[in-house]
Amino acid sequence: QITLKESGPALVKPTQTLTLTCTFSGFSLSTSGVGVGWIRQPPGKALEWLALIYWDDDKRYRPSLESRLTITKDTSKNQVVLTMTNMDPVDTATYYCARRGEYSGPFDFWGQGTLVTVSS
Amino acid sequence: DIQMTQSPSSLSASVGDRVTITCRASQSISRYLNWYQQKPGKAPKLLIYAASSLQSAVSSRFSGSGSGTDFTLTISSLQPEDFATYYCQQSYGTPQTFGQGTKVEIK
Numbered sequence: 001q002i003t004l005k006e007s008g009p010a011l012v013k014p015t016q017t018l019t020l021t022c023t024f025s026g027f028s029l030s031t032s033g034v035g036v037g038w039i040r041q042p043p044g045k046a047l048e049w050l051a052l053i054y055w056d057d058d059k060r061y062r063p064s065l066e067s068r069l070t071i072t073k074d075t076s077k078n079q080v081v082l083t084m085t086n087m088d089p090v091d092t093a094t095y096y097c098a099r100r101g102e103y104s105g106p107f108d109f110w111g112q113g114t115l116v117t118v119s120s
Numbered sequence: 121d122i123q124m125t126q127s128p129s130s131l132s133a134s135v136g137d138r139v140t141i142t143c144r145a146s147q148s149i150s151r152y153l154n155w156y157q158q159k160p161g162k163a164p165k166l167l168i169y170a171a172s173s174l175q176s177a178v179s180s181r182f183s184g185s186g187s188g189t190d191f192t193l194t195i196s197s198l199q200p201e202d203f204a205t206y207y208c209q210q211s212y213g214t215p216q217t218f219g220q221g222t223k224v225e226i227k
């Protein structure tokens with residue numbers, strides 16, 4: 001059974017750095033082709049892809065946010081961490097992590113999401 | 121970035137109706153097109169991948185077609201549990217963009 005779960009602060013202040021952790025089970029991020037990505041969704045708006053890390057440590061970022069994002073993995077802990085610097089109220093959103101089961105494949109399993117509010 | 125444009129943005133339909141949602145990519149994405157269903161307060165659920173492959177355990181009333189730039193999601197006979205928002209997503213290039221969503225509401 002594949003599961004993913006996001007964890008992190010529910011509230012951050014403007015200019016602070018957000019750190020989110022995705023803890024997963026039922027698959028390995030050392031398996032060829034597998035990736036874990038982060039997607040966010042502002043309240044009432046569409047999904048927005050942020051970043052992805054593959055089994056071989058290849059990392060991809062949304063170009064418009066690349067300077068603010070860092071994605072890392074800890075294969076032994078089955079975790080993927082996303083950091084986003086210089087948070088702004090427009091970054092208020094539900095943040096999801098999801099598994100990509102094969103290179104160029106879909107996100108086939110998703111976490112439940114975690115709502116992050118940016119406010120002073 | 122590859123832009124994904126869905127139409128319509130919303131639609132009203134009755135139980136039993138045949139519903140079609142379209143998704144157009146701003147450049148060719150071959151068949152790297154996926155469809156998701158999202159209900160309020162829930163994470164998206166994968167329905168269709170690679171344009172026309174049905175994800176495991178998803179009802180066969182969902183089907184997908186298309187290649188290149190134009191794609192469709194069809195629900196053959198709308199059921200009460202199908203009222204939700206549907207998103208297309210391209211997994212061809214980075215960033216892996218989503219469409220703006222199509223909300224399917226009860227008529």
